Amino acid sequence: MTDPTPAPALPDHYFRHEFGRLVSVLSRRFGLHRRELCEDAVQTALLRAVQSWSQQGPPDDKSAWLFRVAFNDVLGALRREKRAEVLEDAEEVAGEAGADEAVFLEHEVKDDLLRMLFICGDPAIPRESQIVFALKTLCGFSVDEIALRLFQRPDAIYKRLQRARATLREHIAEVDTPAIDALATRLLAVLQIIYLLFTEGYSSAQPDTVIRRELCEEAIRLGLLLVDHPAGAVPETDALLALMYLDAARFDARVDGAGGLLLLEEQDRSRWDRDLIHAGMSHLHRAARGEVFSRYHVEAGIAAEHCLAPSYAETRWDEIARLYEMLDRVAPSPINILNRAIAVAEWQGPAAGLALLESLKPPNWLLGYYLWDATLGELYRRRGDRERAHVHLTRALDAAPTHAEKALIRRRLDACAVSP
Numbered sequence: 001m002t003d004p005t006p007a008p009a010l011p012d013h014y015f016r017h018e019f020g021r022l023v024s025v026l027s028r029r030f031g032l033h034r035r036e037l038c039e040d041a042v043q044t045a046l047l048r049a050v051q052s053w054s055q056q057g058p059p060d061d062k063s064a065w066l067f068r069v070a071f072n073d074v075l076g077a078l079r080r081e082k083r084a085e086v087l088e089d090a091e092e093v094a095g096e097a098g099a100d101e102a103v104f105l106e107h108e109v110k111d112d113l114l115r116m117l118f119i120c121g122d123p124a125i126p127r128e129s130q131i132v133f134a135l136k137t138l139c140g141f142s143v144d145e146i147a148l149r150l151f152q153r154p155d156a157i158y159k160r161l162q163r164a165r166a167t168l169r170e171h172i173a174e175v176d177t178p179a180i181d182a183l184a185t186r187l188l189a190v191l192q193i194i195y196l197l198f199t200e201g202y203s204s205a206q207p208d209t210v211i212r213r214e215l216c217e218e219a220i221r222l223g224l225l226l227v228d229h230p231a232g233a234v235p236e237t238d239a240l241l242a243l244m245y246l247d248a249a250r251f252d253a254r255v256d257g258a259g260g261l262l263l264l265e266e267q268d269r270s271r272w273d274r275d276l277i278h279a280g281m282s283h284l285h286r287a288a289r290g291e292v293f294s295r296y297h298v299e300a301g302i303a304a305e306h307c308l309a310p311s312y313a314e315t316r317w318d319e320i321a322r323l324y325e326m327l328d329r330v331a332p333s334p335i336n337i338l339n340r341a342i343a344v345a346e347w348q349g350p351a352a353g354l355a356l357l358e359s360l361k362p363p364n365w366l367l368g369y370y371l372w373d374a375t376l377g378e379l380y381r382r383r384g385d386r387e388r389a390h391v392h393l394t395r396a397l398d399a400a401p402t403h404a405e406k407a408l409i410r411r412r413l414d415a416c417a418v419s420p
Contacts, residue, residue, distance in 0.1 A: 037074055049066060122186070148401060187232060198215070198244050216244065216247075242303075242304070283300075293330070324340035337356065341353040341356040341379070377392030390417075
């Protein structure tokens with residue numbers, strides 16, 4: 001008799017995790033010039049897994065199953081090309097693959113994945129296209145997700161993706177599968193890729209999801225992979241790991257029982273993960289070696305101030321405001337000024353925070369960003385200017401990307417309506 005209970009669906013984090021691993025391994029096996037073919041094969045393997053495993057249950061070794069299906073798909077596509085040189089390459093790769101895919105993945109996947117991360121940072125690819133290419137190709141992000149994270153239109157992101165792919169095709173004979181040590185100059189691009197991956201998990205662009213833990217876990221895993229290799233064992237990597245661990249420590253307290261978003265002052269600090277805080281502080285101490293000082297050092301310092309404060313009221317807002325000012329010197333952005341204004345408002349009152357924002361000439365993209373209006377609205381509410389507060393909070397509500405953030409802004413609108 002067939003078991004009527006369906007097997008669990010393939011979780012999203014499994015797609016993220018296995019996609020990058022398999023594309024990296026297959027691209028090394030078949031060559032980077034066939035990377036897009038490898039991507040298609042991995043997509044096909046994951047789709048078959050969803051269909052097959054939901055009915056029959058997953059195999060004992062899921063990674064080996066996926067590798068075998070994707071490998072055979074690439075091999076079949078090459079054989080169908082029916083060109084002598086392609087057939088010769090395909091048969092040679094098939095002969096080298098061996099029978100034990102699990103051992104192959106276990107022993108080689110780490111270097112293959114790390115190598116692919118560095119290849120995504122190829123200096124021939126424009127910097128803005130490097131990030132798009134890696135997030136789409138290696139991490140499986142959609143064009144819409146990338147567009148929200150980079151404050152760009154989806155069509156602009158698509159053009160950058162196509163530009164990156166075209167550049168790699170032009171230079172493929174030069175890069176092929178270089179040694180990781182030869183790629184260390186691309187480290188800053190790799191760190192930004194990991195940073196954006198974590199950011200999407202910590203504050204998801206998906207309407208129904210506040211936190212996508214699997215993306216944050218994947219970013220931390222890639223960071224640990226990077227810091228364990230000589231090419232990535234630098235203070236900036238430890239600083240980024242510190243930031244990710246300290247932010248991840250607050251996950252359980254960021255949402256309520258109904259999945260709603262909780263503000264920092266509303267969070268139960270007893271639910272913060274002390275082990276993750278300890279791990280973050282350990283990496284922050286390691287990041288202090290040498291004279292390197294990056295944006296990740298400053299952001300980790302801000303996260304540490306929040307994690308180490310006994311309560312919201314006892315937070316050192318003056319220090320946080322100073323750190324945001326420092327961050328704007330290291331990595332200038334109006335977002336830093338926005339965050340600094342929030343800290344200044346907690347430290348010196350809403351009028352001081354508003355003065356900082358009102359002196360700023362925001363770019364057009366910031367004027368359309370929901371947190372700009374949400375922050376102005378809340379500070380005007382606290383100052384007692386309910387009319388201005390209502391205008392800005394209404395704009396923020398219309399622009400907020402997720403249901404949880406819309407619910408949070410509605411709460412602020414309700415507070416605005418009852419304010420004295």
